[in-house]
Amino acid sequence: MTDTLRCAIVGTGAIARLHAEAVAAYPHAELVAATDLSRASADAFAERHGIPAVYDDLDSLLAAEHPDVVLICTPPGAHPAQTLAAFAAGAHVIVEKPPAPSLDELQQMTEAATAAGRELAVVFQQRTGTAAAHVKRLLDAGAFGRPLVAQCQTLWYRGADYFAVPWRGKWETEGGGTTLGHAIHQIDLLAFLLGDWTRVEGRLWRLDRETQTEDVSTATIVFDGGVVAQMVSSTLSPREVSTVRIDTEKATITVDHLYGHGHENWRITPAPHIDDAEAATWALPEAEERSGHEPLLREVFDALRSGSPLPPVADSPARSIEIVAAVYASADADGAVITPADLAAHPTHRTSFASAVIDLRPSR
Ligand SMILES: NC(=O)c1ccc[n+]([C@@H]2O[C@H](COP(=O)([O-])OP(=O)(O)OC[C@H]3O[C@@H](n4cnc5c(N)ncnc54)[C@H](O)[C@@H]3O)[C@@H](O)[C@H]2O)c1
Incomplete structure (x- = not known):
């Protein structure tokens, strides 16, 4: 079991905030570095989220920091090369959807994960939440x-x-x-x-x-x-x-939701021939967690720390x-x-x- 996962983030635009918040919410992970094509964006992001180091590019970040996990929050065209670089540096990768702009590039990414003995998790956060x-x-x-x-x-x-x-x-x-x-x-x-x-x-x-x-x-x-x-x-x-x-x-x-769902968004309607006792066995559990980046990263981090396979919320990336x-x-x-x-x-x-x-x- 790895103690604390040292995470780095590449791409500090709109979606990166949810990654930073999900890392902050997880007790055994920390954000150690960030990089973006725009140094100003990376600096402002690091300041906002208390990230100690900022680099001009991913290669220098990887060489200096050797992070355990790279969180890829750049546009899709940049995902394949950044994923391959992260695996070459020995990191696991959590990449935003869509994981790649083509199937061949995604295949290269999954093959590189296998060759490096590292995990490739894709952010499809709609799978998460207690209702799903x-x-x-x-x-x-x-x-x-x-x-x-x-x-x-x-x-x-x-x-x-x-x-x-x-x-x-x-x-x-x-x-x-x-x-x-x-x-x-x-x-x-x-x-x-x-x-x-x-x-x-x-x-x-x-x-x-x-x-x-x-x-x-x-x-x-x-x-x-x-x-x-x-x-x-x-x-x-x-x-x-x-x-x-x-x-x-x-x-x-x-x-029915927009960008995320809680129990109030789900409805299970029995067919006319189903009696109340059977329908009652389908009731949603009392404990509720909404879908989102936080449960997704938590489940992936848990798997990375314990060395288990990726959980169902992050498997089947293709x-x-x-x-x-x-x-x-x-x-x-x-x-x-x-x-x-x-x-x-x-x-x-x-x-x-x-x-x-x-x-x-x-x-x-
Ligand atoms: N899971 C979700 O719900 C969700 C929602 C929105 C966006 N996304 C995904 O997140 C990714 C980013 O989207 P966004 O809305 O944050 O975009 P954005 O344009 O707001 O941010 C992208 C950032 O990446 C930087 N960047 C671009 N190319 C780079 C490179 N080669 N190296 C380093 N930095 C680079 C840009 O300067 C920018 O700061 C996309 O894949 C998008 O589909 C996911």
Whole structure:
């Protein structure tokens, strides 16, 4: 059991704060250093979070500090090289979603983790929280009967200011549009609950925003056991909601939230033939923890300290990005069916998600 995990953070923009707070909340971890392309940003971040050392780049940070864990909070295009550098320096990696801008790069990252004997954890924090754990336990135990049909909605609103950030909205730097950047959270939660996928048919749309990537996507995802899910992702939706809904033989399970969920966001509705006594066995536990970075990093830190495998909230780093890649590959083939075997040997979409977007904007 390692005593205190010495953590370093690369990328001190918006999401980094949640990492710093999660480290501060964990009794056996500390932030020892930070770096960012912008020295001013790294200095201000270090000052705010009491981080003792700031470096101009990741290589000098790694050489000087030899951290146990590197928290990667940079844009997706930077994740692969930074992850490989961290493994080469002997650190574990916790990388923000999406872990990589391509499947081949993610594979290199997972292979490097194995070669270095280190862990690669990806931040998909929607899997965390006591409600998701409870529902997963009941689904896995068959308590709800067979899952049949599902909805996966990411209806968000992102205006022109959001896309004005230079790396956003471009295949080259963001890797994908709303499917990769936003929907991946709900897709990941759905796949956490339902397991492996068997086929995907998808479409990408550009309905309004000035982006190269899609501002809306739609897809049908089929999971193992024959669960059919409809996915929609949008950056154009003024009443924002993130929804996962699963209809099983015995119940409808829904979670309606925006960026995180507590018990109040979940609802389990029994089918008409289920009696009250059986439905009562599905009640959410009394103790509640909301989803978030804090429980995710805590569970990963616990595993790293004890040398156990990554917990379910951080395992299968490739599953949801493969579903996303399949949406892109399908859209690029005019909505054709993509299976895991198609994706494993795909001639283009293993290296880039750049795909055909159907542009329906009125000419301006
Ligand atoms: N888990 C979540 O809920 C969630 C939410 C928002 C963003 N994210 C993810 O977090 C990552 C960062 O997003 P953000 O919103 O914080 O972006 P941001 O633009 O606010 O911050 C990124 C920071 O990284 C720095 N940077 C860029 N390239 C770098 C490099 N090569 N080396 C060092 N620093 C570099 C930038 O200067 C900037 O300070 C993305 O992968 C994004 O998808 C996750």
